[in-house]
Amino acid sequence: MALNCGAMTTMVDVMRWYSSLVRLKAHSEVIELAHFTVKEFLLNIDPTKQASVAEYKIDIVEDECYLAKNCLTILNFEEFSINPPPRHSEGYAWVASKELQDAYSYASVYWPIHASKHIEKENICQSIKSLFTPIKSYNFVWWAGCFAFKAERSFVLDTFSSKVALYPDITTLHWAACLGLSNIVEWLFQDGNVYRNPKLSTTPYSIRNTRIVYNFR
Numbered sequence: 001m002a003l004n005c006g007a008m009t010t011m012v013d014v015m016r017w018y019s020s021l022v023r024l025k026a027h028s029e030v031i032e033l034a035h036f037t038v039k040e041f042l043l044n045i046d047p048t049k050q051a052s053v054a055e056y057k058i059d060i061v062e063d064e065c066y067l068a069k070n071c072l073t074i075l076n077f078e079e080f081s082i083n084p085p086p087r088h089s090e091g092y093a094w095v096a097s098k099e100l101q102d103a104y105s106y107a108s109v110y111w112p113i114h115a116s117k118h119i120e121k122e123n124i125c126q127s128i129k130s131l132f133t134p135i136k137s138y139n140f141v142w143w144a145g146c147f148a149f150k151a152e153r154s155f156v157l158d159t160f161s162s163k164v165a166l167y168p169d170i171t172t173l174h175w176a177a178c179l180g181l182s183n184i185v186e187w188l189f190q191d192g193n194v195y196r197n198p199k200l201s202t203t204p205y206s207i208r209n210t211r212i213v214y215n216f217r
Contacts, residue, residue: 008099029102065118071111072127074103080142108146112179119183132172132184140172 014022014031023034033039039058047054118124131140176184 068115071107074107080139
């Protein structure tokens with residue numbers, strides 16, 4: 001799937017369209033619901049009695065699945081499969097619109113959370129397999145670099161933290177084990193799909209119990 005930057009919604013668009021429902025969180029660029037009553041209303045919409053607003057109902061389980069699919073779609077865009085990501089002294093920056101950078105950063109960090117209860121769904125699983133190919137694709141290198149960069153600044157990694165700095169040498173199997181993607185680990189072991197990196201002494205087994213602890217502020 002290819003990227004269409006011109007079709008991206010900006011924060012200005014969102015605030016213009018939904019100003020009565022959402023607001024900008026103070027001292028940040030995070031959009032939140034304007035009042036607790038808005039959340040209450042959206043959670044309690046009865047589709048059988050309120051058909052005109054049924055599509056706006058918040059269904060946490062289904063919405064997490066929807067977000068997971070969108071995040072993985074962004075990470076698998078063809079644009080990220082052509083060239084390796086550039087490196088800059090100021091961090092994991094790249095030339096693109098701010099909206100795309102924000103979307104990519106969000107997708108990189110949050111897709112494991114959104115996908116955590118939907119790993120077995122075929123479309124989610126297939127998207128993860130596309131990203132976690134045995135020999136790392138440029139899509140994977142883009143994601144791993146962005147994830148590692150954000151990890152060092154936005155949340156805490158326990159025993160895996162010292163190894164994140166080595167992410168160019170860490171295989172897709174290591175990452176899958178770290179994220180607890182058991183079905184992806186099993187798939188990578190099938191039919192000799194495992195690519196062994198001779199530069200890396202750490203085994204997927206040694207980090208199988210590693211947990212990523214998110215500590216967003």
